[in-house]
Amino acid sequence: MIDRARALALLHARIRACTKCVDAGYLDRAQPIVAGSIRDRIAIIGQAPGEVELTTGKPFSGRAGAELRRWLAEAGIDEDHLPYRTAITKCFPGKSPTGSGDRRPSPPEIALCAPWLENELALLKPRVILLVGGLAIERFWGKVSLESAVGTARVQDGVTYVPLPHPSGASRWLNDPAHRVLLHKGLGHLRRAARALDSPSRGRTMQIRR
Numbered sequence: 001m002i003d004r005a006r007a008l009a010l011l012h013a014r015i016r017a018c019t020k021c022v023d024a025g026y027l028d029r030a031q032p033i034v035a036g037s038i039r040d041r042i043a044i045i046g047q048a049p050g051e052v053e054l055t056t057g058k059p060f061s062g063r064a065g066a067e068l069r070r071w072l073a074e075a076g077i078d079e080d081h082l083p084y085r086t087a088i089t090k091c092f093p094g095k096s097p098t099g100s101g102d103r104r105p106s107p108p109e110i111a112l113c114a115p116w117l118e119n120e121l122a123l124l125k126p127r128v129i130l131l132v133g134g135l136a137i138e139r140f141w142g143k144v145s146l147e148s149a150v151g152t153a154r155v156q157d158g159v160t161y162v163p164l165p166h167p168s169g170a171s172r173w174l175n176d177p178a179h180r181v182l183l184h185k186g187l188g189h190l191r192r193a194a195r196a197l198d199s200p201s202r203g204r205t206m207q208i209r210r
């Protein structure tokens with residue numbers, strides 16, 4: 001455990017020193033943000049940090065993060081036990097040119113950042129992964145509509161994947177009451193997966209729960 005903890009600390013240091021997107025001309029400034037401990041068995045994968053996170057240095061610390069923490073609380077996960085928090089790309093990508101929310105990282109930026117996430121997951125070996133927002137869902141679940149993914153959970157190789165919408169107010173998806181029902185269903189899956197973490201009878205085959 002100590003070796004893995006040291007390896008994760010080293011990985012975090014390497015991530016925080018990363019300037020690949022600046023060097024490639026995609027970002028003016030790199031400030032990679034990631035947080036968590038090797039003991040975390042639940043990991044949250046979002047899209048990318050927001051502007052607020054630039055000042056706090058912690059993932060999900062802005063308004064969207066506050067909403068996400070309310071969702072976690074509904075699933076029985078409190079502030080003192082926040083999961084590992086990372087993202088598809090780890091630097092603030094800037095505001096969207098449309099003026100609504102943050103810019104979606106481009107495929108080349110995602111490709112540049114992907115090895116960091118792969119290394120994090122390989123070291124952490126989380127048992128439950130929350131896929132927060134379309135980009136994370138697309139990477140780990142496939143290119144599907146939010147309606148078809150949120151409200152379900154998939155168990156694959158002993159890892160439970162729970163897709164959730166992005167908690168940012170920029171997303172209108174949650175304005176539909178039917179979508180909020182799906183969100184609460186998804187949080188129910190998260191609650192059960194978090195409770196089952198100590199159960200030895202977790203299957204390795206793929207199954208989808210609805």
Ligand code: SF4
Binds near residue numbers: 015018030091
């Ligand atoms: S987004 Fe990822 S690859 Fe790009 S500079 Fe930040 S940490 Fe490095």
